[in-house]
Amino acid sequence: MGKALTSDSYEVDDGLDAMELCYEKGWTDGLPVVPPTENRIRAFLDYARLEPSEILGEIPERDRVITAEKLAINAVMAGCKKEYMPVLIAAVEAVTDPDFKFNHLASFGSPWPMMIICGPVVKELGINYGIWTMGPGFRPNATIGRTLSLLVSNCAMGYVGGIQRGTYGHPGRFNSMCIGENPEDFGWEPHNVEMGFERSTSTVTLVSVYPWIVTPTSVQMEPERILTALAGSIAEGDFFRGVYPIIMGRPWAEVFVKAGWNKQDMKNWMYENTMRSIASLKRRGRWGTYTSQFDGYGGIRQDIEPGDEEKYLYVWKEDDLDKYVFDTSAVERKKGIYFLVAGGDGGTRTCWLTPYQYSTNPVTRPIRLPGQR
Numbered sequence: 001m002g003k004a005l006t007s008d009s010y011e012v013d014d015g016l017d018a019m020e021l022c023y024e025k026g027w028t029d030g031l032p033v034v035p036p037t038e039n040r041i042r043a044f045l046d047y048a049r050l051e052p053s054e055i056l057g058e059i060p061e062r063d064r065v066i067t068a069e070k071l072a073i074n075a076v077m078a079g080c081k082k083e084y085m086p087v088l089i090a091a092v093e094a095v096t097d098p099d100f101k102f103n104h105l106a107s108f109g110s111p112w113p114m115m116i117i118c119g120p121v122v123k124e125l126g127i128n129y130g131i132w133t134m135g136p137g138f139r140p141n142a143t144i145g146r147t148l149s150l151l152v153s154n155c156a157m158g159y160v161g162g163i164q165r166g167t168y169g170h171p172g173r174f175n176s177m178c179i180g181e182n183p184e185d186f187g188w189e190p191h192n193v194e195m196g197f198e199r200s201t202s203t204v205t206l207v208s209v210y211p212w213i214v215t216p217t218s219v220q221m222e223p224e225r226i227l228t229a230l231a232g233s234i235a236e237g238d239f240f241r242g243v244y245p246i247i248m249g250r251p252w253a254e255v256f257v258k259a260g261w262n263k264q265d266m267k268n269w270m271y272e273n274t275m276r277s278i279a280s281l282k283r284r285g286r287w288g289t290y291t292s293q294f295d296g297y298g299g300i301r302q303d304i305e306p307g308d309e310e311k312y313l314y315v316w317k318e319d320d321l322d323k324y325v326f327d328t329s330a331v332e333r334k335k336g337i338y339f340l341v342a343g344g345d346g347g348t349r350t351c352w353l354t355p356y357q358y359s360t361n362p363v364t365r366p367i368r369l370p371g372q373r
Contacts, residue, residue: 002045005038005052005069022077027154029146029174033077044072047082048089049370056089057096061103062156062163066092070155071147078146079139083125086367090204091115091148094363100206104360105158110166111208111356114245115145115178116340118192119202121367122180129180131344133247134212134351136175145176171211182250182341187257191340194263195364207245207338207362209353213237217350221255227266230350231274234315239276239286241315241326242355243336243362249343252350267337271316279308281325290327327358334361 012018018035022028034040045052045068052069059066075088094100095113104111117127128138136142152158170177181191185199192203215233217226230246256266281287282302313325316335322328343351355362 002042003051003053005041007069007073009038026159027077027150029149029153033150034079036073036076040076041069041072044075044080044082044085045069047370048072048085050085056092059096059102059156064156066096066151066155071151074150074154075143075147078150079143080147081139081143084140084144084147086369087117087121087125087144087202087204088147090365090367091144091206092151093365094204094206095148095152097363097365099361100208100363101359101361102156103163104208104356104358105152106163106165107356107358108165108167109210109356110168110170111210111360112170112173112177113148113206114172114209114353115148115176116181116191116205116207116245116338117144117178117202117367118181118190118205119183119197119367120200121202122183127178127180129182129342133179133342133344134175141178141180142176145178148178149173149176172209177209179247179340179342182253184250186250186254188253188341189263191338192364194338197364197366202367203364204367205338205362205364207243207353208356208360209245210238210356212247212351212353214349214351217252217348221252223256223259223261223266224269226252226255226350227269227273230352231270234270234352234354235274235276236280238354238357239281239313239315239325240354240357241333241335242357243334243338244315244355245338245340245353247340247342247351247353249345249347249350250341251345253339253341263339266339270337271314274315275312276315277309278311278313278321279304281313282308286325288324290323290325338362 015035019032022033050068054068055065057066125140127140157163193199197203215229217229282304285302287302313319
């Protein structure tokens with residue numbers, strides 16, 4: 001037997017009493033959980049070849065460390081299989097990475113990390129990357145994502161009454177926000193390769209986002225037509241800076257592959273064409289709100305002036321006028337696009353998500369098999 005577990009233990013009469021105890025202690029997300037018995041916890045730790053006290057990540061903003069024992073407990077409660085542990089370990093490494101800046105999850109804006117799983121592990125674990133990929137119904141997606149939610153709540157104060165201050169909350173936190181990327185090789189550069197790993201190396205990427213938006217795209221399957229619809233939808237959205245996940249089904253991705261477009265071609269087109277006029281930004285009350293001169297009355301106002309309809313700002317291209325629309329005082333942000341292949345093969349819509357606009361960046365970590373740490 002390995003080292004002793006250090007978490008508090010409780011005696012109850014049966015499984016239902018165990019679930020009620022979890023409710024009483026505030027350890028659930030509102031749904032029932034699997035009772036985390038010592039045998040189950042040890043099975044998860046043994047599979048991952050981890051000692052209970054091994055530190056997987058640190059959150060200095062909350063003066064917390066995430067140990068293997070705490071991860072295993074929350075994974076059991078979420079309904080995971082022990083085989084999911086390598087994915088969960090990589091997710092913990094990502095969410096505790098300094099570049100992710102954990103404290104942004106306390107924002108009034110209610111952001112939540114989307115988890116993108118890529119590589120051979122997608123098929124090995126049966127992670128859904130097809131129809132209904134953003135919804136419930138698949139154990140790996142639902143329970144892997146749920147584990148991160150429970151872990152943040154139970155081990156890092158990420159609950160209402162703790163640091164959680166979201167005005168409206170994020171529906172994706174309940175739906176897990178965990179997707180697989182289509183691992184089939186049809187000429188598309190997969191996300192793990194784009195992030196600098198071998199195709200054979202599975203990865204987890206966490207990117208903090210707002211709820212998804214689905215955009216109608218042209219039934220005429222041509223690269224420019226598809227991207228024109230996307231650029232227009234994103235430009236008329238929140239108009240924030242950051243890294244945007246754009247998810248399209250395989251038929252749409254194949255349009256670009258067959259036309260000879262690679263991901264960089266697609267990004268370059270979007271960078272040059274995702275723009276919004278100053279007049280439109282003023283109509284939405286976005287002009288000057290991040291400057292010290294703006295007060296809504298006597299300072300910078302939203303009045304549309306001659307020429308504003310022909311002047312544009314861009315989501316990804318920088319401009320001298322950015323300070324009037326974007327928070328340029330925020331920490332250095334990565335800007336870009338993650339084109340991902342997931343979802344069903346039918347319909348004429350593409351999904352994209354707005355990144356949280358302040359202090360966070362996406363983080364990708366490799367998934368290591370037991371014994372590879």
